[in-house]
Amino acid sequence: MAHYFGFVPSDKLKELIVEAEKIVASNEEVPYYPYRDALTHQTARDLIDNLLVGLVDIVPNPERQASMRKVVVTVERATDALLNILLGKENNEEVLPSFHFLRDRATFIDNDGLKRVGFKLTEQDAAIIQKGFAAITPEHVDTKTFKTALETMNEETLTHFISRFAENLKLGMIKRKSVPIAKAAIDKGMNMALNKLLPDLPDSSLNRLANYYRPFIVEKPE
Numbered sequence: 001m002a003h004y005f006g007f008v009p010s011d012k013l014k015e016l017i018v019e020a021e022k023i024v025a026s027n028e029e030v031p032y033y034p035y036r037d038a039l040t041h042q043t044a045r046d047l048i049d050n051l052l053v054g055l056v057d058i059v060p061n062p063e064r065q066a067s068m069r070k071v072v073v074t075v076e077r078a079t080d081a082l083l084n085i086l087l088g089k090e091n092n093e094e095v096l097p098s099f100h101f102l103r104d105r106a107t108f109i110d111n112d113g114l115k116r117v118g119f120k121l122t123e124q125d126a127a128i129i130q131k132g133f134a135a136i137t138p139e140h141v142d143t144k145t146f147k148t149a150l151e152t153m154n155e156e157t158l159t160h161f162i163s164r165f166a167e168n169l170k171l172g173m174i175k176r177k178s179v180p181i182a183k184a185a186i187d188k189g190m191n192m193a194l195n196k197l198l199p200d201l202p203d204s205s206l207n208r209l210a211n212y213y214r215p216f217i218v219e220k221p222e
Contacts, residue, residue, distance in 0.1 A: 003126035004108055004218045005153060006118020007050045013042045013117065017107070024099060032095040037087045039102055040165075043117060044079050047161060048072065050216070051154065052193055058208050059197060067196050075189040082162070082182035086169055097168040106161065110218050118218075119160045128152045129217060136210035141203045146210065147194060153213070154190045158183055 009017065020035040052072045059065045110116050121129070132149020135142035166179045201209070 001219050002222050003121045003123075003130075004110075004116070004118050004220065005121055005129075005157060005216055006108060006110065006116030006218055007046070007216055008114055009117045010042075010046050010049070013039075013046050014115075016042050017103075017115075020099065021103065024096070031089075032092045032099065033088070033090045036095050036099050036102070037083075040087060040098075041080075041083055043102065043106070043161070044083060045076075046117060047157065048076055048079065051157065051190070054212060055193070055197060055209070058205055058212060060202070060205055064196060068193060071189055071193045071196060075186055075193070078182065078185045078189060082178075082186070085175060085178055085182070086166060086171065090170060094170045098165065101165055101168045105164070108218075111220050116218070118216075119156075121156065121217075125152055125156050126217070133210055133214055133217070136206050138203075138207060141206055143198060143201075143206065146206065147198055150194055150213070151191065153216070154194075155187065158187055158190070162186070 016035070016039045020032075020039050023030065023035050024032060052068075052075060056065050056068050056072070059068055106119060107115055107117055108120070129149045129152055132146045132152075135145040135149075162183045163179065166176070171179075197209070198206075
């Protein structure tokens with residue numbers, strides 16, 4: 001069995017995926033980069049919505065909810081800044097590798113036949129994540145193991161959608177060097193969110209949190 005991280009895209013992202021696929025498949029004499037750029041920005045928004053925004057309601061304390069929202073804004077700004085640096089006007093031949101990455105390596109079909117935005121996990125990462133989720137039950141809570149699972153999931157998601165995606169962009173030396181720096185800033189924001197969220201959460205909220213994340217991991221035949 002293989003394990004994937006993924007979520008069902010928003011209606012807006014679904015529309016952009018279909019639109020971009022039609023444009024490229026039709027070989028229309030139009031620039032591809034605006035479609036690729038819109039698709040990339042919306043994919044980033046969907047990722048942040050699923051990984052961060054959805055967590056705010058789980059936080060029982062209004063002050064910590066407000067703190068979480070500030071972290072979300074920080075991550076959103078860092079992500080937008082990175083994408084504005086990386087993306088831009090390119091000829092269609094230069095756009096195709098990054099479009100093919102989004103189409104072929106950043107989506108998969110789940111067991112219900114639905115297209116998800118996501119990617120295949122390594123066996124090692126899948127084992128760490130599953131162990132972490134199993135560490136949170138109504139009867140038993142191991143916050144440390146659970147946190148390691150969430151950190152692993154976030155790190156692999158950022159690596160896939162930032163580092164691997166950037167490998168398919170035509171970038172100069174300066175822009176390419178900016179990728180790991182920007183990724184580190186976004187990673188810091190994600191870890192900050194976990195550090196603000198997890199401490200002192202009651203067991204009931206930890207279980208809600210685990211239940212929120214579990215559907216993102218899909219097990220399916222190779």
